Every structure is written in structure tokens, then in C-alpha cells.
Amino acid sequence: MAKVSDQIKYETDDPNRIQDVGWTLKEIWRRTRGIVVTSINLIIFFILWELATTYGNINSLFLPKASAMFQELWVGMTTRAPEGAVFSGSILDHFLHSFKNLMTGLAIACAIGIPGGLLMGGNKYIESILSPYVWALASLPRIALVPLFILFLGFTTTMQVTIIVLSAVFPIIINAWAGVKTTEKSLLAAAKVFGANRTQLYYKVVLPYTLPFIISGIQQGIGRGLIGVVIAELFGGSNGLGYLIQRSADTFNTAMTFAVLLLLIVMSLSLINFTRWLEAKVAPWRNVNHL
Amino acid sequence: MSKSNENIIVAEDLSISYDLHRERKKLIALQNISLEIKKGEFVVLVGPSGCGKTSFINAISGLIPKSGGSVKVRDVEVTAPGPDRAMVFQDYAxxxxxxxxxxxxxxxxxxxxxxxxxxxxxxxxxxxxxxxxxxxxxxxxxxxxxxxxxxxxxxxxxxxxPDILLADEPFAAIDAMTREAMQAEMERIVMETGQTCVFITHSIDEAILLGDRVVVISYRPGQIKEIVDVDFPRPRMSNSEVKISKKYAELRDHIWNLVKDEAMQTTRGE
Structure with missing residues (x-):
């Protein structure tokens, strides 16, 4: 019998349909325009800032020169406090303190949040027992808990990390939970038809399906965690970037305040972009919006 | 098609219902379906949306429990999915x-x-x-x-x-041209492998072109309304005579008359 497929050929089946076009100027521009435009945009922004603060009648107490901010940032990031100093004026010291706290807090939040969310999604009893507490704590503004934790733990690093964990853990729990709950029914049906038992359903379908949700949760957790870092240090502590913001503003060193704010922006954007990249890497089938 | 006289799937008084917890009611999807499918046969189920066609093949696959009657594959009651039955899904899955x-x-x-x-x-x-x-x-x-x-x-x-290929509207989401090509492939594959196929569709043309028998199912509760035999020689898809024959038009009209009232009913939401 003549194979029917011999008579019907799809264009899409032809591997020769994809042709190599090589590098063109247009293609190079298409790939680099994002970086080029953003760089020019930022350079213009800082030049305008510099001009406005140099020639405009602006009190440097409120808005320092951009160059002063960068200088403060450079000096602060390249010097360390001498051994045994009571207070460090080095941004790097405070940055390392905050960054270490943030990473510790995020690690603990993941260790609690990922299994917690997965269990809540996978077991309806655990879900119904835990969900009121999760929603209650997730909806409570975390800043309201700071005085309480200062009372419990004092002005310590443990207190700061606890605030970070409490800030970051809920988006991670809720996303992992939602990922499990929204796993496509037809994928589960397919796996069952082809012989999956309960454990296999979890490992082969639910977990890979939930992975990008977990990464989104971590991404939101980073944002919340950074708020937690700054809040905890503003309220109670003698080190960290939050403390440095307060201290530099109190001592009218506005250039330092701006330098720390810029550093926070850079840190936050780097971490969030890293998780976006990770999300696109592990789940290319989801059209991740590049905002 | 290598049809034998040996029954491979036997459904007897099969009923399937779903609990509607919110309304504290039970939806009867299929009621007392009895159908025997022979080894190597291509059976197509047609019927309006929500008439329980999917429930029927899900019961054969072992994905859902039955509420009454029995489904046997090779004389063994179906209780769970098994490697002798495979399924093709509407959304590919x-x-x-x-x-x-x-x-x-x-x-x-x-x-x-x-x-x-x-x-x-x-x-x-x-x-x-x-x-x-x-x-x-x-x-x-x-x-x-x-x-x-x-x-x-x-x-x-x-x-x-697998011995049995279950297909739940596999080409419903595919554009009309690709669809015809896919139907041809389906016919060819089933002819080459000699598998028994239970196939759901909303397309009467697809049903006549692919099926040895077309089972028309009525709307809620789902029951077999009529079984129509289709005896065009195979392969049908590459034979342009089939689609323009008088018999084809008559079959098409007959099946449409069977499902018409039901389809109208579902559109009115009765």
C-alpha cells in the first residue's frame, strides 16, 4: 500500500526550511540595542543630574552632585574599617553584612517555603490546616512585627535575619502551592494513562511543572526580603545598609545616603534579573515577559 | 482493516456519574451503555458536547471509576490504566x-x-x-x-x-488542512499496526472517513442512539471517490439527522 505520508508533505517538516543567514548589522543592532539605549539613557540622566546640581541653585544637603555620590560609593566600596573599629564608615562592610543576612534569610525562607508550599498543594489536610495561618501572616504588614522581634531577640543579627525570613517566605510558599494546584489536568491524566503511580506523578509531572512557579516565588521573595533587610536595620541594629542610610542622613552626609540607595537598586536589580534568567533557562516554554 | 471476530472491549450496562458537590446532585454522564468492540476495529463515537463520550473512553483507559455495570478488556475488568491501552489527547498533553x-x-x-x-x-x-x-x-x-x-x-x-488506541478528539484543535492530513496519517498508522481504535470526534466527516462503525450517543444521560456501519474500502483518505459518492452523502445526512436534535438541544442549554 502506498504510504499516505508520501503524498502529503508538510512544509514544516523540511529541515532545509531553516536557512543560515549569518551575522548582519541589523542582527547585531537587534541584539545590542537594549544595552546601548539603556547605557546612553543612564549616562544622560547622570550628566543632567551633575549639571543641575553644579549650575542650579540646589542645596547639596538635599541633592548631592552625581559625581559626589559616585565618589562616595567608590571610596566606600574600596576601603574597609580598621581592625577593632567601633563604627565602620565603609559601605563595603555594611554591604557584606546586609548581603550575608539577605542570603541567609532567603536560604532559610526557601528551606521552609518550598517544601511547605509543595506539601500544602499536595495534601488537602495540610492545606486546610495551614492556609489560614499562611494567609494571615502573608497579609500582615511585616513591619508591624519588627518591635515584637526586637523584644524577643534584641538588636541582633538573628532578629534581622528573622525579619528577612518572615518577609520572603510567604511569596515562596504561595507560589509553590499555586504551582502544584494549577498543574494541568491533562498532563496528570497522560502520566496516569502511561502508568504513573502517585510518587511518579509528583516527580515527573508536578515538580517540573511547579519549578518555574517556585523561581517566581523566590524572585518576589528577594524583593520582599530586601525590604525586610532595610526595615530590620533601620529599626534595630548598628550595621548594614539600612543602618548606614540612617546614619549618613543623620550626619548630613547625603552623598553617602544616595550612594547606598544606588547600591541597593543595583543589588536588587541584579538578583531579580538573575532569577528571570534562571526562569527563562529552566522553563523556556513559558513566555517570560522581559520587562 | 484486520478485523477479527474476537471481542477485545466489552462494555455492559456501563454507567458513569459525577458528584456535583456544590449542588448536592449527581450528574449521570453515561447510562447503561453496552457495546462490544472487536479486535482491530475502528470505532468512532459522535455526539453533542457533554454527552459522555470522554467518560466512556476514560472508563476504558481506567482513569475514572464507573458507577455501574462493567468494562472488560480481553475479559478482564478494567480497574486502572495499563500498557495495553494508550491514549491520544485533544490538547496533546x-x-x-x-x-x-x-x-x-x-x-x-x-x-x-x-x-x-x-x-x-x-x-x-x-x-x-x-x-x-x-x-x-x-x-x-x-x-x-x-x-x-x-x-x-x-x-x-x-x-x-498498545492493543487499544484511545483518541479523545485528537484533531479538534488542529486547523482544517492539517487535520485532513492527520486523518490520513491516523488511518495509515492504524492500518499498519492493526490496532483497535476508539476515537471521539465532533466531525461527522471525520467519523465516516475513519470509522468501521460510528456510534451515535445521545445527550444526558448519554445512551447509544444508533450504531451506523461504514463499509467503504480502505484506505479511504487517499481515495477521492469516497467523499463524492452518493453513499457518503447519505451516511452523512443520516448521522446528521441523528445528532441534529441533540445538538440543537445543547445549544439551547436544555
Missing amino acids: LLPWRTVEANIRLPYELQNLGLSEEEKQARVKNALELVDLVGFEKSFPYELSGGMKQRVGIARALATN
Whole structure:
């Protein structure tokens, strides 16, 4: 019998349909325009800032020169406090303190949040027992808990990390939970038809399906965690970037305040972009919006 | 088609119902369905939306429990899915994080079929050839067109070398032109493998072109309204005589008259 497929050929089946076009100027521009435009945009922004603060009648107490901010940032990031100093004026010291706290807090939040969310999604009893507490704590503004934790733990690093964990853990729990709950029914049906038992359903379908949700949760957790870092240090502590913001503003060193704010922006954007990249890497089938 | 006289699927007084918890009611999807399907037969189920066609093949596959009667495959009551039955889904149901090849190999990872690695490789290769997807082993589903995705779905179903192929509106989401090509492929594959096929569709043309028998199911509760025999010689898809024959038009009209009232009823929401 003549194979029917011999008579019907799809264009899409032809591997020769994809042709190599090589590098063109247009293609190079298409790939680099994002970086080029953003760089020019930022350079213009800082030049305008510099001009406005140099020639405009602006009190440097409120808005320092951009160059002063960068200088403060450079000096602060390249010097360390001498051994045994009571207070460090080095941004790097405070940055390392905050960054270490943030990473510790995020690690603990993941260790609690990922299994917690997965269990809540996978077991309806655990879900119904835990969900009121999760929603209650997730909806409570975390800043309201700071005085309480200062009372419990004092002005310590443990207190700061606890605030970070409490800030970051809920988006991670809720996303992992939602990922499990929204796993496509037809994928589960397919796996069952082809012989999956309960454990296999979890490992082969639910977990890979939930992975990008977990990464989104971590991404939101980073944002919340950074708020937690700054809040905890503003309220109670003698080190960290939050403390440095307060201290530099109190001592009218506005250039330092701006330098720390810029550093926070850079840190936050780097971490969030890293998780976006990770999300696109592990789940290319989801059209991740590049905002 | 290599039809024998041996019954492979036997449904007797099969009923399926779903609990509607919110309304504290029970929806009877299928009521007292009795149907015998012979080995190598191509049976097509047609009927209005919500008439329980999907419930019927889900009961054969073992995905859902029955509320009454029995379904037997080779004289054994169906209680769970098994490697002798495979399914093709309307929305393809391919795992998006797996390549075409890894998707086709999924059944081997989930159950032990006692195959050696060489046998598995040979079967995957054979399935890829059958659905004409050689060269796309390393592609991901999101890189493929709808028709190609469904051919991966068919290849996965063929990987276990099942006796029974269950297909739930497999071409419903595929554009009209690709659809005709897919129907031809389906006919060819089933002819080449000699499998028994239970196929659901909303298209009367698809039903007549593919089916040895067309089972018309009525709307809520789902019951068999009539079984129509279709005896055009195969292959039908590549034979342009079939579609323009008088018998084809008569069959088409007959089936349409059977489902017309029901379809009208569902559109009015009664």
C-alpha cells in the first residue's frame, strides 16, 4: 500500500526550511540595542543630574552632585574599617553584612517555603490546616512585627535575619502551592494513562511543572526580603545598609545616603534579573515577559 | 482493516456519574451503555458536547471509576490504566520540559515493560518514523506546530505497542488542512499496526472517513442512539471517490439527522 505520508508533505517538516543567514548589522543592532539605549539613557540622566546640581541653585544637603555620590560609593566600596573599629564608615562592610543576612534569610525562607508550599498543594489536610495561618501572616504588614522581634531577640543579627525570613517566605510558599494546584489536568491524566503511580506523578509531572512557579516565588521573595533587610536595620541594629542610610542622613552626609540607595537598586536589580534568567533557562516554554 | 471476530472491549450496562458537590446532585454522564468492540476495529463515537463520550473512553483507559455495570478488556475488568491501552489527547498533553524523544519515552520510565534499551530505542525510532517526525527528536513541544505536537502525542501512544488506541478528539484543535492530513496519517498508522481504535470526534466527516462503525450517543444521560456501519474500502483518505459518492452523502445526512436534535438541544442549554 502506498504510504499516505508520501503524498502529503508538510512544509514544516523540511529541515532545509531553516536557512543560515549569518551575522548582519541589523542582527547585531537587534541584539545590542537594549544595552546601548539603556547605557546612553543612564549616562544622560547622570550628566543632567551633575549639571543641575553644579549650575542650579540646589542645596547639596538635599541633592548631592552625581559625581559626589559616585565618589562616595567608590571610596566606600574600596576601603574597609580598621581592625577593632567601633563604627565602620565603609559601605563595603555594611554591604557584606546586609548581603550575608539577605542570603541567609532567603536560604532559610526557601528551606521552609518550598517544601511547605509543595506539601500544602499536595495534601488537602495540610492545606486546610495551614492556609489560614499562611494567609494571615502573608497579609500582615511585616513591619508591624519588627518591635515584637526586637523584644524577643534584641538588636541582633538573628532578629534581622528573622525579619528577612518572615518577609520572603510567604511569596515562596504561595507560589509553590499555586504551582502544584494549577498543574494541568491533562498532563496528570497522560502520566496516569502511561502508568504513573502517585510518587511518579509528583516527580515527573508536578515538580517540573511547579519549578518555574517556585523561581517566581523566590524572585518576589528577594524583593520582599530586601525590604525586610532595610526595615530590620533601620529599626534595630548598628550595621548594614539600612543602618548606614540612617546614619549618613543623620550626619548630613547625603552623598553617602544616595550612594547606598544606588547600591541597593543595583543589588536588587541584579538578583531579580538573575532569577528571570534562571526562569527563562529552566522553563523556556513559558513566555517570560522581559520587562 | 484486520478485523477479527474476537471481542477485545466489552462494555455492559456501563454507567458513569459525577458528584456535583456544590449542588448536592449527581450528574449521570453515561447510562447503561453496552457495546462490544472487536479486535482491530475502528470505532468512532459522535455526539453533542457533554454527552459522555470522554467518560466512556476514560472508563476504558481506567482513569475514572464507573458507577455501574462493567468494562472488560480481553475479559478482564478494567480497574486502572495499563500498557495495553494508550491514549491520544485533544490538547496533546505533552510535557513541555521534555524533548520530543523524552516525551515518547515517558511510558518506559513510568512502567516496567520488560524491554531492553535496544528495544526501547528501536520502538522510539519506529514510532517517530510512523508519524513522520524523524529529525525532530531533540525539539521541544513549544517549538512545534499543532499538527506536529499531536503526531508526538500519537508516537507516545504507539511507544508501548498498545492493543487499544484511545483518541479523545485528537484533531479538534488542529486547523482544517492539517487535520485532513492527520486523518490520513491516523488511518495509515492504524492500518499498519492493526490496532483497535476508539476515537471521539465532533466531525461527522471525520467519523465516516475513519470509522468501521460510528456510534451515535445521545445527550444526558448519554445512551447509544444508533450504531451506523461504514463499509467503504480502505484506505479511504487517499481515495477521492469516497467523499463524492452518493453513499457518503447519505451516511452523512443520516448521522446528521441523528445528532441534529441533540445538538440543537445543547445549544439551547436544555
